[in-house]
Amino acid sequence: MNNVPQLFDLTDKISIVTGANTGIGQGIALALAQAGASIAAVGRSSMDETRALVEATGAQFHEIRADLATIAPTASIVEETLKTFGGLDILVNNAGIIRRNDAVDFTEEDWDAVIDTNLKSAFFLSQAAGKHMIASGQGKIINIASLLSFQGGIRIPSYTASKSGLAGITRLLACEWAAKGVNVNAIAPGYFVTNNTTALREDQDRSAQILARIPAGRWGDPSDIGGAAVFLASRASDYVHGTVLPVDGGWLAR
Numbered sequence: 001m002n003n004v005p006q007l008f009d010l011t012d013k014i015s016i017v018t019g020a021n022t023g024i025g026q027g028i029a030l031a032l033a034q035a036g037a038s039i040a041a042v043g044r045s046s047m048d049e050t051r052a053l054v055e056a057t058g059a060q061f062h063e064i065r066a067d068l069a070t071i072a073p074t075a076s077i078v079e080e081t082l083k084t085f086g087g088l089d090i091l092v093n094n095a096g097i098i099r100r101n102d103a104v105d106f107t108e109e110d111w112d113a114v115i116d117t118n119l120k121s122a123f124f125l126s127q128a129a130g131k132h133m134i135a136s137g138q139g140k141i142i143n144i145a146s147l148l149s150f151q152g153g154i155r156i157p158s159y160t161a162s163k164s165g166l167a168g169i170t171r172l173l174a175c176e177w178a179a180k181g182v183n184v185n186a187i188a189p190g191y192f193v194t195n196n197t198t199a200l201r202e203d204q205d206r207s208a209q210i211l212a213r214i215p216a217g218r219w220g221d222p223s224d225i226g227g228a229a230v231f232l233a234s235r236a237s238d239y240v241h242g243t244v245l246p247v248d249g250g251w252l253a254r
């Protein structure tokens with residue numbers, strides 16, 4: 001018989017969270033830390049705020065400065081985590097960007113930048129982490145997908161392609177690695193109040209249209225994601241593979 005609180009306990013687990021300085025990544029790092037995990041926080045900006053939040057929980061924190069616009073740092077991120085904490089159990093591919101323009105005007109630069117960060121780096125960081133996880137017979141990878149993993153959207157062609165691709169890669173890695181003890185899943189946040197949605201929220205008409213469609217009647221807060229992340233990072237999800245879990249206030253149900 002399983003002890004349910006212990007199923008969600010992440011004590012002694014080592015995690016990497018990309019883009020952990022702000023927004024959803026910060027919310028996830030804090031939730032994993034509250035469940036007991038050590039946090040290797042990866043990003044290109046200062047992680048001081050996240051460090052303070054994580055260390056206040058009593059969890060260990062290590063900052064890794066890396067620019068995920070290319071895959072150059074992916075192997076060394078895993079090596080540095082292993083060297084610092086002596087293991088790696090959880091990878092959260094959260095770092096991501098968005099570029100907005102009409103499809104007819106969309107540039108190759110805006111296409112490549114988004115695909116490289118959101119999809120290519122997430123895959124190759126998963127590959128680097130997966131090698132270690134497969135060798136140790138266990139691991140949890142969580143990709144931060146989007147409603148645009150399910151829907152088309154407008155004016156964000158490379159973002160929709162990247163998040164639809166990330167859902168596909170989540171399923172592919174799950175099929176290859178499930179029998180090796182590695183769970184690969186994704187979370188699809190709905191509309192959250194972060195830097196990613198500043199432009200949307202500043203457009204009053206669009207912002208009101210979005211809010212009217214959310215059954216929960218409010219935008220998401222980064223703290224709304226933590227429970228799903230802890231679930232997918234913990235033993236509670238040991239038989240969950242290749243799913244994309246919406247945390248969207250009911251958006252997709254409408």
Ligand code: NAP
Pocket residue numbers: 018019020021022023024025042043044045066067068069070094095096097117144145146147188189190191192193194195196197
């Ligand atoms: P955010 O506050 O803009 O966070 C994005 C994070 O990714 C930041 O930490 C950012 O670092 C990091 N990042 C971007 N490019 C990077 C690079 N080249 N190298 C390293 N780190 C990089 O927005 P967010 O909403 O929390 O986004 C987090 C994830 O959630 C993204 O994958 C996004 O697509 C996804 N998402 C968001 C929503 C939403 O409504 N907000 C909905 C669905 C999915 P800097 O601060 O240094 O730029």
